[in-house]
Amino acid sequence: MRDHAPSPTPKNMENITPKILKGFRDFLPKQMAIRQRVLGIVKNVFESYGFDPIETPALEYAETLLGKYGKEADKLIYRFKDQGGRDIALRYDLTVPLARVIAQYPDIPKPFKRYQIQKVWRADKPQKGRYREFTQCDVDIVGSSSPLADAEIVAVIYDVLREIGFKKFIIRINSRQVLFSLMKKAGVPKEKILDAIRIIDKLNRFPLEEVKKELIEQNIKLEVVGKIFQLIEKAKPDPFLQKIASMVKELGVKEDFFKFDPILARGLDYYTGPIYETAIEEAQIGSITGGGRFDKLIGMFIGKDIPACGTTIGIDRIVDVIEELNLWPKVSSTVSQVLITLFDQSFLDKAMEISQILRSENINNEVYLNSGDNLRRQLKYADKKGISFAIIFGPKELQKNTVILKILRTRIQKEIQKSDFIKEFKNKK
């Protein structure tokens, strides 16, 4: 086959070093296989509860995003001016865009159960399980203040994580309102309550003494700090949380997987009621879900509050844990199930014909593309990619109207009639 000779790269062109930004990642086929399987599970569970998909733009007016998450988070927003001088910013989460959508399209029937699976960007310090670009899978219920809404969110989390195959995880629940009144009772000044809650949230990752120190650095008095921890010791779920807990049970969530946790605080400013978070006990990776009620966020756009609650499921950390625990050892690294090898260029028509037949039977396959390469090299390509089967045929087989089906893992091969090979192949699978 006469190949199209590529002309050389112009001499005056300097090479650009191929590199990627810190905290950003490429996903190659093997990782994509795991990611796509996780996303498939997430999507199925979301839809089984009647959540409908939406998508919003990566770029928003900066004013839409700023002032919703808290002052520390605002600094992490990627923000710039576009070609028209507009002050714009990259999506920081999927909750604020949802609030904007609800405000912008008042005709959306409510309660609105929506899911949204998109990337978000945060100029955070990259570390284990923390990326500058990551995928959020959000489910939210807008327009219901029933505890059943919160309970469904918890049940969705449970179903997703069980379906993925996690054996041990804890969905912790607390209430921002319990925390607010606790802080007030302890004597924290009103304007410092949100800061104090944000610091308390670190208790799951940092030692008690460090958290106490940070509270004192915020000019919260020593005796007030002492009182906070005394009150936390004695904290109990309020009646609303109790209702959620009983409904969660009704929805099939096993007791070992769900617990009240008075120190759970969540970092973001917009939560107003119950908050929920999940950790995988077997892995040191931080929370893999986070959510709660945000009954006032939509009101920031339309001046009238609409109750809402929901959660994010962080699939990047979930994928990290699946890889760490080797939970899915059998995920294939390629979609091709069969490589159709080429004896030489004159066999291309036959190869294309076989490829078409397999394709019409929904068997993903490929014809080896570079007809100059010998069989050994072709099979090496299949092995490297992780393809399971090879179909081999030369002049002899062509004459007998047969092909050789080779199982690449075991190197066992069998000559079969061409008319039988779909059947044979399906048996082997």
Added chain:
Amino acid sequence: MRDHAPSPTPKNMENITPKILKGFRDFLPKQMAIRQRVLGIVKNVFESYGFDPIETPALEYAETLLGKYGKEADKLIYRFKDQGGRDIALRYDLTVPLARVIAQYPDIPKPFKRYQIQKVWRADKPQKGRYREFTQCDVDIVGSSSPLADAEIVAVIYDVLREIGFKKFIIRINSRQVLFSLMKKAGVPKEKILDAIRIIDKLNRFPLEEVKKELIEQNIKLEVVGKIFQLIEKAKPDPFLQKIASMVKELGVKEDFFKFDPILARGLDYYTGPIYETAIEEAQIGSITGGGRFDKLIGMFIGKDIPACGTTIGIDRIVDVIEELNLWPKVSSTVSQVLITLFDQSFLDKAMEISQILRSENINNEVYLNSGDNLRRQLKYADKKGISFAIIFGPKELQKNTVILKILRTRIQKEIQKSDFIKEFKNKK
């Protein structure tokens, strides 16, 4: 049920007008249903030919993207400085990131058949079928200079568009090398050839006289312009294109759908060989696929050329055409198939139980969330959302262990034993 009373929005907070950037779009459930179905078809066809998925970051170093597309395109790249002062840019297409990936991971087995479905951003003038954020579905083959690679790309386009249900479209093919030598022969100075090709590309959208005028404005002499069009009249496919054409036929592409077009030029600088583009004849929306060979692009990163070819399939325009031609009238606007209504709060446990049973049978459903609302309001919610069935039960039905299954479109309803309702429901579907 005692609801959690949301506190009012703070008085000192000014409302932010909910608005979206020009050229950007929100996708609500009805549109998402069509988009997801198109993406499902695209993905299946890609995988049937053995293309593996990858994903790359939304943000790249600016130098990775600049200077690859041409000087006009460079101006449309969203480019800014991040918090660390890095010169970064949003993805403009999926081809340059692929070239960067190939250069960065030399161990990827070749030929590498990859697909990539991600959003891209261009600060272009928004108009019909042209958005500032849109989704590209790319398939490319890296490491093969065989015409079979080009032919497979064309066959993939054909299979996707046929599977979607388009009855009439034309995949046009030409060669940049044919164009280059034609321009040279016509007497276009070497440094103006790429500009001339970019102008010639407009022939499909603008009148001949306008295109001629633009060529003359580029200081191309009148007699040279005349010669260009004389030579175009007589142009024939070169031997490489002829090989592609015969393989394309072998791969099942019907003759009416594929044609040589000597004025096809494509706008981007990186194409070096065959180029391909598709238009839907029934719709005025510009090209819905665009691609070709780019045998020198990877060389810009590693100094050594690796042959490659591929196409983008523009699903935003495809979705626009599906909507314009009302090609899929039956796509549901919601994933929920059943609404389980609530007589009052005391029926919630039973409703949750029914919901769980349906879910375990893979029937997407939802329990009505606001127990205060009457049945009429609940059914109105189901109608607005486009849910097909409602399950209704009150004290009478509870006593008899029955439920009422109502088909919402026809308003026909039937009382059935609870033990039979899954069966009944499956019959109705």
